[in-house]
Amino acid sequence: MTTLENITLNDDGYMTEPAQWTEELATALAEKEGITLTDTHWTIINFSREQAADSGAAPTLRQITKGAGVTTKDLFKLFPKGPAKKVAKISGLGKPEGCV
Amino acid sequence: MKTFLILGAGTGGTMVANKMIDILDMEEWRVVIVDRDETHYYQPGFLFIPFGTYSPADVVKPKRNFLPPQVDVIFSDIELIEPEQSRVTLGKAKKKINYDYLVIATGSHIHPEETPGLDDEAAWMKNVFPYYTLDGATKLGNFLKFWKGGRMVLNIAEMPIKCPVAPLEFLFLADWFFHERGIRDKVDITFTTPLSGAFTKPRASSILGGMLDDKNINLVPDYNIMEVDHGKQVIRSYDETEIGYDVLVTIPTNMGAEVIGNSGMGDELNFVPTNKHTLQTDKWENVWIIGDAGNLPASKAGSVAHFMLDILIENIHRDMEGLEPLPNFDGHANCYIESGFEKGVLIDFNYDVEPLPGKFPLPGFGPFSLLKESYANHWGKMMFRWMYWNILLKGGEMPFESQMSMAGKWK
Ligand SMILES: Cc1cc2nc3c(=O)[nH]c(=O)nc-3n(C[C@H](O)[C@H](O)[C@H](O)COP(=O)(O)OP(=O)(O)OC[C@H]3O[C@@H](n4cnc5c(N)ncnc54)[C@H](O)[C@@H]3O)c2cc1C
Numbered sequence: 001m002t003t004l005e006n007i008t009l010n011d012d013g014y015m016t017e018p019a020q021w022t023e024e025l026a027t028a029l030a031e032k033e034g035i036t037l038t039d040t041h042w043t044i045i046n047f048s049r050e051q052a053a054d055s056g057a058a059p060t061l062r063q064i065t066k067g068a069g070v071t072t073k074d075l076f077k078l079f080p081k082g083p084a085k086k087v088a089k090i091s092g093l094g095k096p097e098g099c100v
Numbered sequence: 101m102k103t104f105l106i107l108g109a110g111t112g113g114t115m116v117a118n119k120m121i122d123i124l125d126m127e128e129w130r131v132v133i134v135d136r137d138e139t140h141y142y143q144p145g146f147l148f149i150p151f152g153t154y155s156p157a158d159v160v161k162p163k164r165n166f167l168p169p170q171v172d173v174i175f176s177d178i179e180l181i182e183p184e185q186s187r188v189t190l191g192k193a194k195k196k197i198n199y200d201y202l203v204i205a206t207g208s209h210i211h212p213e214e215t216p217g218l219d220d221e222a223a224w225m226k227n228v229f230p231y232y233t234l235d236g237a238t239k240l241g242n243f244l245k246f247w248k249g250g251r252m253v254l255n256i257a258e259m260p261i262k263c264p265v266a267p268l269e270f271l272f273l274a275d276w277f278f279h280e281r282g283i284r285d286k287v288d289i290t291f292t293t294p295l296s297g298a299f300t301k302p303r304a305s306s307i308l309g310g311m312l313d314d315k316n317i318n319l320v321p322d323y324n325i326m327e328v329d330h331g332k333q334v335i336r337s338y339d340e341t342e343i344g345y346d347v348l349v350t351i352p353t354n355m356g357a358e359v360i361g362n363s364g365m366g367d368e369l370n371f372v373p374t375n376k377h378t379l380q381t382d383k384w385e386n387v388w389i390i391g392d393a394g395n396l397p398a399s400k401a402g403s404v405a406h407f408m409l410d411i412l413i414e415n416i417h418r419d420m421e422g423l424e425p426l427p428n429f430d431g432h433a434n435c436y437i438e439s440g441f442e443k444g445v446l447i448d449f450n451y452d453v454e455p456l457p458g459k460f461p462l463p464g465f466g467p468f469s470l471l472k473e474s475y476a477n478h479w480g481k482m483m484f485r486w487m488y489w490n491i492l493l494k495g496g497e498m499p500f501e502s503q504m505s506m507a508g509k510w511k
Pocket of ligand 1 (some may be wrong): 104108113120135145146179204207262266357393403436
């Protein structure tokens with residue numbers, strides 16, 4: 001089983017081998033951020049992984065709120081301080097673009 | 101007759117119109133360009149208006165002056181695009197135009213109404229100003245002329261924004277302006293941004309961040325604005341951090357043109373999904389993009405539209421001949437950053453290479469220092485206005501290559 005001990009993260013805290021991602025790993029990565037995953041968290045994580053598979057990039061805040069049907073306010077409660085980045089980290093995706 | 105239709109006669113559309121008349125057989129083709137506004141705005145000049153360096157008259161000229169007589173120019177709203185039918189409906193007399201090729205150049209625009217409280221009448225243009233419009237920049241200039249000092253906050257609501265260096269330039273110029281007016285010690289300048297640092301790319305972010313520090317400008321990174329409470333004169337973030345202001349300078353959410361959204365052609369910000377290397381839209385073979393209207397992960401800047409131009413024209417030309425488009429656009433951007441006190445910084449980068457220090461070899465003009473302040477860089481920026489009106493818009497030869505070069509850059 002992949003655990004936090006046998007994956008590597010880059011300097012910014014994103015997984016370097018996204019293929020190693022599993023649901024258990026997401027739970028562990030979330031705990032590291034102080035977050036206990038609920039169903040709503042999972043809706044967002046699943047949406048983000050689907051979106052990334054489609055577009056090749058982690059979704060931006062606006063893409064998450066629009067696509068997963070949560071308000072920005074709730075998103076900040078679920079993934080405090082920088083939700084787009086936290087969602088990407090926990091979902092095993094790269095750093096969100098949208099910053100060019 | 102076949103129709104080559106261009107939507108938007110700003111920086112990108114104007115350049116395309118000028119190039120197409122050289123390429124197309126005008127016996128066979130009709131080139132049509134549509135824009136709602138008869139005035140061309142030199143948007144990079146908006147930056148200088150709040151500080152009185154430019155007046156509004158310095159940044160406007162009639163669009164007609166830059167469009168060749170062979171082009172059919174229509175001043176009208178564009179109401180709807182139906183890409184499946186290759187048809188566009190204009191607001192004026194509900195005229196319909198069928199096209200063979202379409203270039204979308206409708207740009208990106210600010211939307212203060214996306215942030216609750218931001219454009220409330222009680223404060224909007226009174227002590228809350230955008231400077232991404234000529235009107236906002238002018239009113240901010242009038243305000244600053246008589247301002248006695250206090251807390252100035254510059255906020256970026258959301259990324260991406262066009263000309264991502266413009267907020268930094270505003271801050272540097274504000275610092276200089278208040279110095280000149282002898283009230284710098286009475287002004288507290290704070291920059292709140294959703295980015296994790298001063299800028300998007302790491303090397304440039306740390307160097308530019310250092311410059312903010314040197315100039316005593318407070319940086320609040322990772323700041324996602326939720327609302328403006330103008331009664332209390334604070335901005336509030338989603339994690340409930342309040343920052344007080346006496347004057348709020350805002351870069352509201354930037355979005356593509358509404359007609360893109362209304363036509364169901366855009367992403368969540370009304371930018372059109374586009375191949376980032378060929379400039380062809382993802383969904384429609386005869387629809388192409390130049391400038392800010394696409395969703396490419398490149399800077400939204402006039403210089404970028406210029407670097408897209410030759411690649412776009414070649415690809416459209418190839419497509420007309422039945423050839424595949426070439427994946428030649430590398431996201432090249434080249435931005436002069438005004439840093440105040442008659443100095444500037446130059447950055448040059450693309451999709452893969454972040455801005456690096458070094459020298460930018462510009463034949464006939466350069467070299468310019470990269471990622472480092474110099475007087476020449478400021479002069480380069482001031483010269484850009486002349487080049488914009490006289491060379492760039494007309495699709496003339498500029499001393500820059502479309503693709504980025506590593507010459508002179510230090511790794
Ligand atoms: C403050 C500021 C500073 C900047 N500084 C720089 C800089 O230093 N260097 C640089 O390279 N770039 C800079 N830029 C960015 C640059 O101005 C833009 O990236 C560039 O103009 C984009 O060109 P465009 O053709 O995509 O869009 P635009 O030039 O904005 O043209 C879009 C056109 O479409 C028309 N239009 C849109 N919708 C409709 C409709 N429904 N019906 C009819 N007409 C419509 C508009 O009227 C407009 O004329 C700056 C921008 C700002 C705001």
